[in-house]
Amino acid sequence: MEPLTKPRLRNRFTEALGIEYPVVQGGMMWVGRAELAAAVSEAGGLGMITALTQPTPADLAAEIARARTLTDKPFGVNLTILPSISPPPYDEYRQVIVDSGVKIVETAGSSPEPHMPTFAAAGIKVIHKCTSVRHALRAEKLGVTAVSIDGFECAGHPGEDDVPGLVLIPAAADALSIPFIASGGFADGRGLAAALTLGADGVNMGTRFMCTTESPISQTVKERIVAASELDTNLIFRSLRNTARVAKNSISDQVVEILSAGGQFPDVQPLVAGARGRKVFENGDLEAGIWSVGLVQGLIRDIPDAGELVRRIVVEAQTVLTERLRLFS
Structure with missing residues (x-):
């Protein structure tokens, strides 16, 4: 295909991070x-390279070097900090x-506060992932460079407030004075245009980047996302x-059924083990375990190169905003 024209898109987020476009691949x-991440x-x-995907810190160092x-x-x-019996x-x-x-x-899960002094001393800029304005304000007070705000549409943990983007x-x-990007429900240029219009400085996308050629998950999973609708979560x-x-x-249906009937976490723990979810991504067995995906899968219709996707989204956003502005002329 012909190369897409590269529009210029600069704002406080791109300037703070030293990037061209405010399009982030979530960890x-x-x-x-x-x-x-490199693409x-x-x-x-x-x-974003996901730190805990690597089995050891040494493996993370090697992955960074490879990138x-x-x-x-x-x-x-990405460094996701979650409570654990064996952290x-x-x-x-x-x-x-x-x-x-x-x-x-990119920090996520628990507060980044324990890690901020070390990161600050090293000149590292922190983007903290939040599911509410109150959590974002706390992160701002801690000195993060930016926050990523997750709407209820997102894959993974959307918090308990159920507030959509x-x-x-x-x-x-x-509420915020620092840059922030919007996460949950974004897959194309229309989404980037909408996020910018609503006051965000860019978008963070997970599910959409799962469906790219460089994504390491099974082709079967990618094809399932393309075929699925927004109702299939x-x-x-x-x-x-x-x-x-x-x-x-079938697995997530069982989990919902057991917990709805009064079950507790030990009753579903064997079903939700992370090792089972990993088999989904690695082997393409869609019923092996639970795996995260967002409502935005209903908008995903192809499996492009990640770089092509970034460029396409920016061009689409420019086109959408330009055409909508003409309505006021």
Whole structure:
């Protein structure tokens, strides 16, 4: 295909992070590897390597080095901090990020506060992922460079407030003074145009980047996302107040049924084991376990190169905004 024209798109987010376009590939477990992150960054967006996808801190160092052989443009590392009986060595992963010279980190899960002094001392810019305005304001006070605000449409954990992006994004714009990007429900240029119009500085996309050629997940999973509609997700763990949006399959149906009948986490723990979800992505067995996907799968209709996708989204956004502005002439 002919190369797409590259419009110029600059704002406080792109300037703060040193990137061309405010299109971010969110850090996703088992998905955020060097090839995908580098392809997004090389196209002018911001790619993310997922730290905990790598089994050890040493493996993370090797993955960062591998990404550097694929692009000389900025990319980041996602560090998701979650409560656990046997937590991974977060401090060691954090030190690898510092020692590697990566200058952008996406934090998610728990508060980034314990990690901020180390990141700040190393000149690392932190984007913290939030599901509410109140959490975003707390992150702002901690000194993060930007926040990523997740609407109820998102894959994974949307929080417990159930506020969709159409309300959450302008609410965040009214409250925050730092740059922020919108997450949940974004797949194309219309979404980027909408996010910018609502007051965000860009978009963060997970499910959409799962469906690219550089994404390391099984082709079967990608094709399932393309074929699925916005109705093909389940919300699990609602009764446990740890809501997660995952693909609708026999396993997630069972989890919903058990918990709706009064079951507790131990009753579903064997069904939701992370190792089972990993088999979905690696082997393409769509019924092996639960796996995260967003409502936006209903808008995904192809599996392009990640770089082509970034460029296409920016061109589409420019076209949409230009055409809509003509309505006022």
